[in-house]
Amino acid sequence: MALLAKHPPKGSDNELLLAIAAGDRRALEALYLGYHRRLARFLCRFTPRYENVEEIINDTFMAVWQRAKDFRGESQVSTWILAIAYRTALNSLRRQKNHAAAQSLAGCPEQAIDPMLETDVQDWLNRGLDRLPIEQRLTLELAYHMGYSLEEIAAITGSPVGTVKARMFHARQKLREYLPALGGAVAESARGGE
Amino acid sequence: MSYEQHIEDTLEHQESSELIPWYVNGSIGELDRQRIEAHLQTCAACREDVLLERHVYRSMAADAAVEYIPAASLKRLQARLDTLHAEASPRDAPALEQRSRGSMPWQGWLAASIAAMAVALSLLAAERWMQIHNRMSSPNYYTVTSPQARPPGEVIRAVFSPTLTLVELQAILGEAQLKIVSGPTEAGVYSLAANSSRPVSLSLSLLRQHTAVRFAEITQPNARSSVAP
Numbered sequence: 001m002a003l004l005a006k007h008p009p010k011g012s013d014n015e016l017l018l019a020i021a022a023g024d025r026r027a028l029e030a031l032y033l034g035y036h037r038r039l040a041r042f043l044c045r046f047t048p049r050y051e052n053v054e055e056i057i058n059d060t061f062m063a064v065w066q067r068a069k070d071f072r073g074e075s076q077v078s079t080w081i082l083a084i085a086y087r088t089a090l091n092s093l094r095r096q097k098n099h100a101a102a103q104s105l106a107g108c109p110e111q112a113i114d115p116m117l118e119t120d121v122q123d124w125l126n127r128g129l130d131r132l133p134i135e136q137r138l139t140l141e142l143a144y145h146m147g148y149s150l151e152e153i154a155a156i157t158g159s160p161v162g163t164v165k166a167r168m169f170h171a172r173q174k175l176r177e178y179l180p181a182l183g184g185a186v187a188e189s190a191r192g193g194e
Numbered sequence: 195m196s197y198e199q200h201i202e203d204t205l206e207h208q209e210s211s212e213l214i215p216w217y218v219n220g221s222i223g224e225l226d227r228q229r230i231e232a233h234l235q236t237c238a239a240c241r242e243d244v245l246l247e248r249h250v251y252r253s254m255a256a257d258a259a260v261e262y263i264p265a266a267s268l269k270r271l272q273a274r275l276d277t278l279h280a281e282a283s284p285r286d287a288p289a290l291e292q293r294s295r296g297s298m299p300w301q302g303w304l305a306a307s308i309a310a311m312a313v314a315l316s317l318l319a320a321e322r323w324m325q326i327h328n329r330m331s332s333p334n335y336y337t338v339t340s341p342q343a344r345p346p347g348e349v350i351r352a353v354f355s356p357t358l359t360l361v362e363l364q365a366i367l368g369e370a371q372l373k374i375v376s377g378p379t380e381a382g383v384y385s386l387a388a389n390s391s392r393p394v395s396l397s398l399s400l401l402r403q404h405t406a407v408r409f410a411e412i413t414q415p416n417a418r419s420s421v422a423p
Binding site: 025028029032033036037040054057058061062065122125129140141143144145147148149150152165168169172175176 | 211212213215216218219220221222243246247250251253254255256264267268270271272274275278
């Protein structure tokens with residue numbers, strides 16, 4: 001399993017951000033290349049269209065370029081960048097027409113996915129995730145793909161810890177509704193794997 | 195109520211269940227981890243949850259099959275930064291230009307002020323030079339017999355005691371039949387003229403009799419009073 005590093009070497013990120021604050025374009029490019037993959041993977045949960053993902057990433061780094069001098073080191077650089085990306089993505093979705101459609105997906109949990117018709121658990125999961133409201137989907141993404149702690153997710157999303165817990169709780173509940181057979185399949189695969 | 199149902203109704207179960215995702219991703223604190231593991235010993239539902247969440251976690255943590263190529267995106271970001279810079283520069287440029295244009299009169303006044311100051315300094319320097327030159331060409335002291343600036347009609351120069359009152363001065367001058375035509379100078383010198391036809395030598399002699407007169411000298415030895423008797 002190739003879990004992406006949650007925190008790259010802290011010194012390098014902080015140094016790059018300092019250089020960016022001083023107007024160093026090459027430092028911005030280095031930070032961009034270091035974060036692009038993670039952000040793209042994370043933002044794919046917001047929108048399936050890569051053009052939109054790219055636009056959000058670039059909006060995020062425009063904000064990084066302009067606000068680097070305001071970074072006070074109160075959080076990890078990665079948390080700070082993710083928080084900007086999260087807000088940028090939400091704002092972007094609010095501007096888009098498909099935001100309403102994305103939100104309305106939360107209203108169709110009754111359509112459960114039959115895992116027997118799927119060939120891959122990964123596909124089941126992706127379809128289930130796509131049916132979650134954005135905030136719940138991203139809470140799962142931040143915890144499971146990015147490996148962030150409860151407190152870090154609260155910082156990134158600008159939400160209280162209790163809200164993050166509630167989003168995660170509802171996300172898990174809904175996933176089980178969408179994937180009724182997943183539990184059994186998992187249990188079996190887990191038994192087989194252990 | 196079954197034992198399992200009882201466990202699931204407890205606050206401990208609720209708290210542990212909420213934290214399972216972070217237990218699974220390994221970001222939970224040590225104290226919470228120990229508490230959850232203790233709870234898992236007695237709660238079958240949470241054990242199943244952990245298995246399920248681990249599966250979801252592994253699936254989500256795996257890299258996506260799609261590989262993103264950031265080079266093209268980065269080029270677009272660089273283009274946006276160039277545009278931002280270009281937009282900022284013309285905005286700054288006219289502002290600078292306007293500031294520059296706006297500062298022209300101010301700069302003109304500055305130049306004029308500098309020129310005026312230069313002229314003033316030159317004049318001051320010239321004046322100073324003249325003062326120095328004058329001091330060098332003439333003694334830097336006064337004498338009671340200095341021939342310069344002799345007032346018209348002056349026949350005697352005299353220095354009186356500084357304690358002399360005006361009344362006493364008038365009495366002395368009246369007796370010698372003299373009058374003040376100029377003075378006192380910085381050195382306390384009075385220029386005196388005759389106000390009668392009395393010989394100047396007699397007037398001088400009368401002055402010199404008074405102890406209050408420190409100095410008295412005829413400046414025009416051959417002069418006689420021009421005043422008609």
